[in-house]
Amino acid sequence: MRRFRGEAENKVDAKGRVSIPAPFRRVLEEGDPDWTAGLNPNFVIVYGRRNSKCLEGYSLSSMNDVDDLVSRLPRYSKEREILERLLNSQSIYVQVDENGRIVIPPRIRERAQITSKAMFVGMGDKFQIWEPDSYRHDMVAIDQRLSENNFEDEIYSLLDYNESNSEKI
Amino acid sequence: MRRFRGEAENKVDAKGRVSIPAPFRRVLEEGDPDWTAGLNPNFVIVYGRRNSKCLEGYSLSSMNDVDDLVSRLPRYSKEREILERLLNSQSIYVQVDENGRIVIPPRIRERAQITSKAMFVGMGDKFQIWEPDSYRHDMVAIDQRLSENNFEDEIYSLLDYNESNSEKI
DNA sequence: TCATTTCCCATGATACACCATTAGTTATCG
DNA sequence: CGATAACTAATGGTGTATCATGGGAAATGA
Known part of the structure; x- marks a missing residue:
């Protein structure tokens, strides 16, 4: 799909x-x-x-x-x-x-x-x-979270973690 | 694949x-x-x-x-x-x-x-x-990191580590 | 009736399908 | 074995369909 x-x-x-x-x-x-x-x-x-x-x-x-x-x-x-x-x-x-x-x-x-x-x-x-501006604000908030102490790397590494350890939710 | x-x-x-x-x-x-x-x-x-x-x-x-x-x-x-x-x-x-x-x-x-x-x-x-120039810069940065205190060997040795310890890489 | 909604048509910009060219590689055949 | 043909890859150009949008006429309904 x-x-x-x-x-x-x-x-x-x-x-x-x-x-x-x-x-x-x-x-x-x-x-x-x-x-x-x-x-x-x-x-x-x-x-x-x-x-x-x-x-x-x-x-x-x-x-x-x-x-x-x-x-x-x-x-x-x-x-x-x-x-x-x-x-x-x-x-x-x-x-x-x-x-x-x-x-x-x-x-x-x-x-x-x-x-x-x-x-x-x-x-x-x-x-x-x-509403476009609301969306952009939301996106900036996400960017900020990602830039905080390697949160992006952390998040992506969650993928590997879960790959080996959990089942599908 | x-x-x-x-x-x-x-x-x-x-x-x-x-x-x-x-x-x-x-x-x-x-x-x-x-x-x-x-x-x-x-x-x-x-x-x-x-x-x-x-x-x-x-x-x-x-x-x-x-x-x-x-x-x-x-x-x-x-x-x-x-x-x-x-x-x-x-x-x-x-x-x-x-x-x-x-x-x-x-x-x-x-x-x-x-x-x-x-x-x-x-x-x-x-x-x-x-963008080709960006890529070349990125590659140079990688080369530099690799040349710092045996980082290359260190990195490759990670492979052996994971091979013996995890199920899926 | 008057306002709102629904339908139909118009348009400029863009994206996409189509055709052409060149160069390099592989295949074919005399 | 060498020449040429056939193919594939990358790239350029052009016409046409589609997309996003605007406006107006007809239909709806409070």
Whole structure:
């Protein structure tokens, strides 16, 4: 399964329309079971994450994967109910139009404080939509963490460590 | 699995096109699950490493290996989130064209300060793309380190150490 | 009705597919 | 065995499809 990769900063017009970056569309198409050549893919935007100011886009198939994970939690457990709430009530089904654009409703745009520009960020099985400056701040924070006492080397070496010691989580 | 070996300095034209060295293409083909004779391989370029000024090319299968390693880190851990960000947002899916070339987008070329030439450097399961002068500087720096109090011998002796002590290197 | 949303068409820039050339290497054949 | 043909690799150039974006007409709905 292809992954969402890369960054793209696109304009949001007065009607709330934004182009989905073409490479992301390819991934969405692949993840939409109903999609065939000539059609436009549909997908899901989740806006429920509280501690990061961005929206998250899931292809239909990867949204299914997440739903499956949730359904493995005990029925009626507090955790499951909250996740169900965040993932289901705080999300919308989105249709890509003929020109590769979507419309983000005002209420949801406000969530991420998106006004005139949107930064699309690949995250593998999902992508994020940020207000560009917020994203850059977030990225600077990551850079700073990485530059602190060889944190980058440390992080990369975690890979080797885990390679030999743990199973897949 | 065949490995990326050797160096090659190729021209980058005004449109950002560069030839992938033919031997590297052979490795990329082998690492692309969808590739068959007659087709051109696809792969991934990662530009997220902070403390080295080069781009890194991964075959699809070795990129998968890296993704798998990351997914063994605890979900939502700081380390994992940072790695996911670096590996996914700071990377692009690349398609080799009929003539064995790729296009490196301007933004990414700037990362490595590549203008008119690119140095391809084999690194086993991945390869690096350098601005040729930067690469030569890096190589000189390595030579100097190696000449300091038998560092070279020390380094090679690490191999013996690991051979006897760990399972996987 | 008036505002908002949805659909359709237009456009400039860019990216991509396609064709051409050169040089070096290997293969073929008289 | 030497000459030439066939191939592959790297590189240059060109036309066309695609992408991101803007604007307006039709449809919707409060």
